[in-house]
Amino acid sequence: MSPSQIENKLIEPEPEHCPGPESNVAGKDDACKGCANQEICSSQIPKGPDPDLPEINKRLSLIKHKILVLSGKGGVGKSTFTSMLSWALAADEDLEIGAMDLDICGPSLPKMLGADGESIHQSNSGWTPVYVSDNLGLMSISFMLPDQDLAIIWRGGKKNGLIKQFLKDVHWGDVLDYLIVDTPPGTSDEHLSVTSYMKEVGIDGALIVTTPQEVALLDVRKEIDFCKKAGIKILGVVENMSGFVCPNCKHESQIFKPTTGGGEALCKELNIPFLGSVPLDPRIGKCCDSGECFFDHYPDSPASNAILEVVDRLRDQIELNLNSLKIN
Numbered sequence: 001m002s003p004s005q006i007e008n009k010l011i012e013p014e015p016e017h018c019p020g021p022e023s024n025v026a027g028k029d030d031a032c033k034g035c036a037n038q039e040i041c042s043s044q045i046p047k048g049p050d051p052d053l054p055e056i057n058k059r060l061s062l063i064k065h066k067i068l069v070l071s072g073k074g075g076v077g078k079s080t081f082t083s084m085l086s087w088a089l090a091a092d093e094d095l096e097i098g099a100m101d102l103d104i105c106g107p108s109l110p111k112m113l114g115a116d117g118e119s120i121h122q123s124n125s126g127w128t129p130v131y132v133s134d135n136l137g138l139m140s141i142s143f144m145l146p147d148q149d150l151a152i153i154w155r156g157g158k159k160n161g162l163i164k165q166f167l168k169d170v171h172w173g174d175v176l177d178y179l180i181v182d183t184p185p186g187t188s189d190e191h192l193s194v195t196s197y198m199k200e201v202g203i204d205g206a207l208i209v210t211t212p213q214e215v216a217l218l219d220v221r222k223e224i225d226f227c228k229k230a231g232i233k234i235l236g237v238v239e240n241m242s243g244f245v246c247p248n249c250k251h252e253s254q255i256f257k258p259t260t261g262g263g264e265a266l267c268k269e270l271n272i273p274f275l276g277s278v279p280l281d282p283r284i285g286k287c288c289d290s291g292e293c294f295f296d297h298y299p300d301s302p303a304s305n306a307i308l309e310v311v312d313r314l315r316d317q318i319e320l321n322l323n324s325l326k327i328n
């Protein structure tokens with residue numbers, strides 16, 4: 001039974017702590033007590049593993065590295081960083097890179113990667129992503145909308161269905177070196193769906209984007225807790241908009257003050273890798289708005305150097321993880 005069929009059977013939306021109407025404990029779990037769907041869930045909905053899992057695993061097994069990009073809060077530049085990470089990895093012509101935009105209600109990667117208004121094509125092999133360069137493909141719900149200004153007002157089951165289709169039906173080519181998955185801020189349906197579908201094949205880990213001020217770091221702690229609960233390795237934290245260097249007078253100012261030590265202090269406290277700080281550069285926003293690669297235009301800027309260092313450290317972390325898995 002598809003997620004939307006399940007959703008149609010329910011008389012109320014699933015509550016926050018729902019174990020999943022198709023799970024083996026549906027209707028019987030402690031979280032189900034008092035839920036209006038309890039009777040339906042415990043009797044009518046077929047239980048057991050998703051029948052599409054083998055197909056999803058087959059697709060994902062062709063992808064060497066899978067990275068989730070997370071942020072506790074909106075507005076910290078997560079999608080901007082995802083686009084920069086994708087450009088940076090794709091600068092190596094020997095690599096094949098895929099970016100998957102799972103921010104279903106607010107997809108912004110097509111604009112940032114210069115693929116606004118494109119549409120996907122279907123072939124016998126599946127959905128073909130939109131290629132923004134020879135070795136960088138992109139998949140986003142935005143490519144499936146008749147009008148970019150339409151609001152997407154979907155409940156969990158429908159989002160889950162689309163994510164499943166993205167993982168099952170997108171043909172990234174024979175081999176993909178990196179799949180970068182941009183998720184919405186927080187920990188919601190999209191995160192639960194993607195982590196549960198990718199669990200069997202394995203995710204290399206999550207990269208968490210934050211800004212330096214405490215109000216953003218508070219939500220990073222929740223994101224870290226989510227990763228621990230979901231069994232996802234944290235590859236590291238990136239502090240974005242960390243200082244602003246005026247392009248004219250070169251004076252550096254702190255727009256978001258790290259009142260409690262910023263991302264680096266948080267990483268030390270929680271013993272997780274700190275991947276680096278990226279300064280605020282208004283030219284990044286300009287390049288993202290026009291879908292152009294920032295590195296091509298400003299290769300020697302402090303922001304370009306900082307992002308490339310973060311990408312190097314990220315790749316080191318992925319290698320470290322793989323090596324420790326081999327040893328264990």
Ligand code: SF4
Nearest residue numbers: 018027032035038041
């Ligand atoms: S009864 Fe349980 S499984 Fe069903 S919707 Fe409610 S919380 Fe979810």
